[in-house]
Amino acid sequence: MDQIETPHLIYLILLAIAVVAWFVSDVRQTFRKTVQQALAWVLIFLGVIAAVGMWEDIRSAAIPTQTVFADQGRIEIPVSVDGHYYLTAEVNGVDVRFVVDTGASNLVLSKNAAQSVGIDVAALKYFGKAMTANGEVRTASVKLDEVAVGAYRDRNISARITQGDLDISLLGMSYLQRYEQITITRGKLILTR
Structure with a gap:
């Protein structure tokens, strides 16, 4: 070490000793409480690590998803x-989220969903009408190449695109009638073919 670094090192050592001495004298009376708080923070940190590591399991348990039993x-x-x-x-190869709506006559795609599956919504002719909870909206008729749920694939499906502001697409009766039975039981809607 040269002559300039030695005083700096001595200063840092004395400063560290002073900080440790202050900490020990300050927590001596509350040492037990400080240890408890430190342990609580360690447990919180470990809990966060565990939650991040198990996030997929936690999410699937908290937010169950659809299950296809093709057999x-x-x-x-x-x-x-x-x-x-x-x-x-899967509509034309793209995942689209629908709300199952037995009160809707048709399979209805929102504008965003229609664009994501390759439909040019600006070129559509909105000649149809539909009544919604928010009033009448204009709709355009389209044919979807394919709608697939798991192993079930249906081709050449009629659908409507709404001109209004629809946040989510509707899975209405024009598609649901392809199933033999629609049952609601124990918090599940079951579609049977």
Whole structure:
């Protein structure tokens, strides 16, 4: 060490001793409480690490998803926390999230979903009409190449695109009638083919 570094090193050592002495004298009376708080923070840190490592398991338990039992001919859709049943279907090769709506006559795609599956919504002719909870909206008729849920693949499906502001696509009766039975039981909607 040269002559300039030695005084700096001595200063840092004395400063460290002073900080440790202050800490020991300050926590001597509350040492037990300090250890408890430190242990609590260690446990919180370990809990966060465990939650991050098990996130997929936690998410699937907290937010159950649809299950396709192709060998048994059924699709089970768990009820969501908002009371609706959401199904993800592959439309023209793209995943689209639908709310199952037995009150809707047609399979209806939102503008965003229609664009994501390759439909030019600006070129559509909105000649149709539909009544919604928010009033009348204009719709355009389209044919979807394919709608798939698990092993079930249906081709050349009629659908409507809404001109209005629809947040989510609707899986209405024009598609649901392809299933033999629609059952709601124990927090699940079951579609049977």
